[in-house]
Each structure stands twice: as structure tokens, then as C-alpha cells.
Amino acid sequence: MTHILVPLQVLEGESISAGLAALLEPTYVTLLGYHVLPEQTPPDQARQQYEARATAALEEVAAELGADEGTADYRLVFTHDAEQTFDRVAAETRSDVYAIPGATGPVDRLLVALTGDVAVDRIQSFVAELIGDRDIGVTLFLATDDERSGRQLLETTARSLADRGVDVRTELSVDEPPLEALADAAIDHGAVVVGERAPSLRTLVFGEEAERIAAESVGPVLVVRHLEDADETARSDR
Known part of the structure; x- marks a missing residue:
């Protein structure tokens, strides 16, 4: 089962929309x-000042995600360096994906970006598992200056997903x-899937890219981590 880390600024009232909660059910x-x-x-x-209020908010969201059924848990941190904290907790929990929350209703189509130096096979496997047998379509997106190789990558990936019954x-x-x-492409999609290095997670979370994608698409962004060798070794020990 894919493990997803969802950072939330709970004291700022940030939560998870019903559409994202439903999307993450598997x-x-x-x-x-x-x-x-x-x-x-x-x-x-x-x-001492904020723990009780923050914990109550986290428990409520975790319950909506199935904490009672063993499909969700939560952590609370007070930090001076959010980026470093995200990296540390992702490693500790062996998370495969980060989710940057956004407002969305029922998701019927994902925009999946293959641009940049990303692990296409990992993105493809995650998308197939996330969708399962649900009626959720996929738009594979690639921005490139090499039309021939770009089209070839899109066609190969599309064929693999189509073989699994994905629209x-x-x-x-x-x-x-x-x-x-x-x-621009994200506007008509309920959520966006990208690789960690296209652009990087840190840029997505803390830079103008996240604000731009959020403003254009309104929906959440799922970032498939680029796992280093050490993470892969740890994963094999699960």
C-alpha cells in the first residue's frame, strides 16, 4: 500500500477536502x-501553548481518513525549518508520496506530469494503484523541446496504463x-501528479510554483518522491 505524507498547517485552519480524502482512500x-x-x-x-488545539484538529482529520480502520495516523511538530522537517518525517515514515492539499470535489481526472528528470515508472505505478478500478481518467502531460522523444514517452506510458484499464x-x-x-493544463483536472524533481518538492511547497498551480487548478498536488538507494533498501525491508 502506498504511503502518503500530507503536511498540514493545522493552526492556520488547513485541512483536507472531501475530494482529496476520497482520492486517497486506497x-x-x-x-x-x-x-x-x-x-x-x-x-x-x-x-505547551498550542498542542491541545492542534492535536484535536489532527485527530478529526485522521478520523475522516480512516484512522480507526488503520489507514491513517498523524504527527505534530513545531519547527523552525519546515523543509528539513518534511524530509526527516518522509524518511522516517518511508513515505512514497507527498500531498500538497487543495480544494477539490470528486476527482474524475488526474493530470500526470512527466516533465523533467523524474522516475516515470514510479509515477506510473503510483497512478495505477491510486486509481485501481475506479472511474478516474488520466491526462499524461509532458513539456519538452524534443517533440519526437516526448511523444514516444507519452505513447509508451499511455499504453502501459491503458493495458491496466485506465482511460x-x-x-x-x-x-x-x-x-x-x-x-494551464491543470485547470480542467481535479488533482495533479508530479515527480519530486519536476520541479522539486521544496520548490512546489515553498515557491511560486505551488501558488501558481494551486491558483490555476485549485486542486491538490501529489508529489511522487524520487527515492535514493538508501530509501529503496529500507523499503525492501518492510
């Missing part, structure tokens, strides 16, 4: 409730800024 979810502290504020002080379309963007083309 997966195991770890909610990472986090609050970024000013440098001068000790984490223990913040925990697949393809969209190729040639010689356009990749992020702008992706944001």
Missing part, C-alpha cells in the same frame, strides 16, 4: 501537522515554459 496517510516558529520561540513553549489521454507541450504549460 493509500495509507500520515498527516504531518506542523507550525513554523520564529527563531526565538522554543518548540517546547509552543507545544488515458496525452498532452504534449513543445518549446513552452514547462511550469506555465503545466499550470
